[in-house]
Each structure stands twice: as structure tokens, then as C-alpha cells.
Amino acid sequence: MVVQKFGGTSLNNQKNRVKVAEHIKKCKDDGNVPVVIVSAAGRLGDHYSTDTLLSLLKETSSRNLPREQDLMLSCGEIISACLLVYTLADKNIKASVLTGAQAGIITDGKFNNSRAIYLDPQSILQLLKQNIVPVIAGYQGISVAGEVTTLGRGGSDTSAALIASVLQAGSIEIYSDVDGVMTADPRLVKDPEVIDKLDFEDLFELSIQGARIIHPRAAEIAKNAGIPIKVKSTFSGVHKTTIHTVKTDRPIVAIVNRDNIAYVKIISSDPVSYQRALKVFSYLSKENISVDFIDIRPEAITFVVDEFMIFQVSEILSEKNIDNQISLEYSMISVVGAGMTGLPGIMSKIVETLQREEVNILQTTDSHSSISILISKDQEHKAVNALHSVFDL
Numbered sequence: 302m303v304v305q306k307f308g309g310t311s312l313n314n315q316k317n318r319v320k321v322a323e324h325i326k327k328c329k330d331d332g333n334v335p336v337v338i339v340s341a342a343g344r345l346g347d348h349y350s351t352d353t354l355l356s357l358l359k360e361t362s363s364r365n366l367p368r369e370q371d372l373m374l375s376c377g378e379i380i381s382a383c384l385l386v387y388t389l390a391d392k393n394i395k396a397s398v399l400t401g402a403q404a405g406i407i408t409d410g411k412f413n414n415s416r417a418i419y420l421d422p423q424s425i426l427q428l429l430k431q432n433i434v435p436v437i438a439g440y441q442g443i444s445v446a447g448e449v450t451t452l453g454r455g456g457s458d459t460s461a462a463l464i465a466s467v468l469q470a471g472s473i474e475i476y477s478d479v480d481g482v483m484t485a486d487p488r489l490v491k492d493p494e495v496i497d498k499l500d501f502e503d504l505f506e507l508s509i510q511g512a513r514i515i516h517p518r519a520a521e522i523a524k525n526a527g528i529p530i531k532v533k534s535t536f537s538g539v540h541k542t543t544i545h546t547v548k549t550d551r552p553i554v555a556i557v558n559r560d561n562i563a564y565v566k567i568i569s570s571d572p573v574s575y576q577r578a579l580k581v582f583s584y585l586s587k588e589n590i591s592v593d594f595i596d597i598r599p600e601a602i603t604f605v606v607d608e609f610m611i612f613q614v615s616e617i618l619s620e621k622n623i624d625n626q627i628s629l630e631y632s633m634i635s636v637v638g639a640g641m642t643g644l645p646g647i648m649s650k651i652v653e654t655l656q657r658e659e660v661n662i663l664q665t666t667d668s669h670s671s672i673s674i675l676i677s678k679d680q681e682h683k684a685v686n687a688l689h690s691v692f693d694l
Contacts, residue, residue, distance in 0.1 A: 303470060335434055337437065372449055437464065458516040472529050550640070558635075636671065
């Protein structure tokens with residue numbers, strides 16, 4: 302069994318959907334059993350993409366209605382799934398659409414950023430017994446209370462990994478518009494190298510730091526299940542990156558940029574407001590909102606969240622009467638590689654390189670396999686290219 306996940310750019314027009322159908326047909330012809338997960342088609346501006354649907358809500362009202370937002374956004378993947386099933390029918394491939402709820406994905410009920418906690422695969426297995434290809438709307442599930450909830454950005458990856466782990470699939474294939482995992486974002490760096498083999502540990506760190514490969518939750522599920530991931534191009538059919546338990550001899554594997562972030566600053570003018578501000582992390586945690594680049598000082602508390610969580614964060618802070626400022630003018634750049642653990646000189650090379658390029662470092666954080674810096678968004682291109690060059694990637 303092979304779980305095939307197709308991203309939005311693979312589904313944004315009929316020509317591309319035909320290519321997707323050909324990959325599914327080839328999978329069957331090779332003697333495999335495909336289970337297909339789809340994202341919403343395209344990006345902002347494309348009909349029914351997640352960002353387009355979200356922008357339509359913003360144009361309609363400034364109110365934050367998490368339940369209705371999830372109902373709206375879940376439509377994008379369902380539309381993709383339906384169009385793909387019609388395309389497969391023209392190739393005489395029997396297929397059937399399942400929403401996340403119909404596929405048996407049960408979530409914790411948190412709107413806008415829920416966690417999948419369980420999968421009942423009976424509907425999927427029933428289709429497979431009839432030699433029907435399940436085409437499952439990713440990014441969504443249903444709570445125990447019967448509410449449709451979405452799994453957060455990259456949630457279709459989580460859907461794919463969860464289904465693969467429960468069905469004990471032989472592999473997960475991630476299809477997008479690039480040939481594999483690259484040493485940097487090709488939109489910023491000219492001709493970055495494709496990484497042929499990647500360890501789960503590096504994949505997980507790359508995903509956490511914002512690499513647009515696979516969602517961190519999906520990477521964790523695949524790692525725990527021991528299921529290899531193959532990253533392929535929908536358009537060239539090329540498969541150049543395999544992710545499994547394999548160690549690389551590179552101390553640094555990639556430079557990752559993350560520009561879809563919001564920088565939150567909470568003002569604490571006195572001890573009372575400071576104590577109130579410290580409770581923000583508890584409030585955000587209850588809503589499954591992850592924070593990064595935390596800096597706590599008596600006069601201010603700052604942190605970073607994903608940009609798409611702005612409205613929810615802003616609403617929470619307003620409800621709790623916490624003074625705040627939110628900016629979208631920053632980017633996070635990460636140098637990633639499990640091989641850097643215990644290796645001296647990495648930080649000094651980063652600082653010296655960026656100093657030479659006159660890039661101002663506003664804040665830093667690190668883990669055992671990454672060093673991340675916060676910079677002004679208008680310096681992102683310069684910083685990524687300089688670091689990519691100095692580490693010979």
C-alpha cells in the first residue's frame with residue numbers, strides 16, 4: 302500500500318489533475334494499492350484555495366468565528382477531491398471521495414488548529430476491498446461532538462501520515478512542484494542542491510523551522526511508524542529525496558526561511574500588567590497555538606506565532622485585556638543539521654557572515670540541531686543566500 306499526498310499546485314487546473322491521475326494509475330499498474338490524500342487547489346487567488354477562502358471571510362467581516370471558518374476552509378479539499386475523482390473516472394479508475402470525517406479522522410475539537418487523535422479506517426478499508434481508490438480530503442477531521450475542525454497549516458500532510466501509520470503503508474509519497482527537498486528555498490537561492498537522502502531527525506527539524514516539505518506533526522507520525530517518505534515532483538515525475546532512518550555526513554543540511562510569521566510584543570508597564578502578561582502562554586496553549594522566539598523581560602514579553610493565527614491570538618489578548626503590538630515585518634532564518642551537535646564555530650560563522658552582509662540579528666534561539674535568527678523581512682534574501690554560500694550547500 303502506498304499513501305499518495307498531492308499538494309495544492311498539483312491540483313489547481315485540469316491539466317495538472319490529469320498528471321495526478323497518471324501518477325495514481327502508474328501506482329496501480331505497478332501492483333501497489335494507492336490511498337490518495339489531497340490539499341485544496343492552488344494558492345491565494347486560485348479558486349477554492351485555503352488562502353482564497355480565508356481572504357473571502359476577511360473581506361466579509363473582521364469577526365473571528367472559528368467554527369464557521371473551519372466549515373468554510375474544509376470545502377477547499379473536498380472540491381479538490383471531487384474534481385480528481387471525476388478526472389480518474391475518465392481514465393476508467395474507480396475512485397470515491399471521503400471527507401476527513403467520512404475517512405474516520407477524529408480530532409480533539411479545537412477549531413482552526415486541531416490535533417488528530419484517532420483514525421477509524423473502516424470506510425477506507427471498505428473501499429479498498431472493492432478495488433476503489435479512496436480520495437480523501439486532507440486538512441480536516443471531525444470531533445467527538447460532531448464538529449468539523451481543521452488541522453492547521455500543512456494539515457493534509459498530517460492526514461496522510463496518520464492514515465499511512467494506521468494502515469501500515471509501505472511508503473508515503475509527497476507530490477509537489479519541486480523535485481525533492483532542497484538545501485534552500487529555490488525562490489530565494491538560484492539552483493539549490495536537491496538532497497537525495499535525509500534522516501527523520503533532520504526532516505523533523507526542517508519542518509519545525511518552516512521548510513515547506515511536510516508538517517512537523519506528519520514527520521513525527523511517519524518517524525514513529527518507521528514509514529519512509531518519498532518526495533516527488535508531480536510534473537517531472539522525478540523522485541530525488543528519500544526520508545528514512547539514514548545518517549548524512551553533512552553537519553549542515555539546509556538553510557530554512559520562514560516569513561509567514563507574526564511577531565507579538567506584550568507591553569508590561571508595571572508588576573500587575575507583567576504578571577497578567579505571563580499568563581498569555583497558558584491561554585495560547587489551551588488553544589493549541591505554538592509560540593517561538595520567546596523573550597521575557599520585566600518591561601516586555603515577545604514571541605513569534607504563525608501568521609495565520611493572528612486573529613485568534615489578537616482576540617485572546619483583547620479578551621484578557623493585555624496590551625500588545627503585532628508586526629508582520631520579520632523573518633526567521635534557520636541553519637539546520639543534526640551533525641552540528643557539539644561542532645564548534647557554527648554560531649560564530651553565522652554572526653560573522655551576516656555582519657559582513659550588514660544583516661541585523663534581532664534575536665536568536667537554538668536547539669541541538671538548529672540555530673535560528675530573527676531578522677527584518679526585507680533582509681531575508683540577502684541572509685539566506687549568504688548563509689547558503691558560506692556553508693557550501
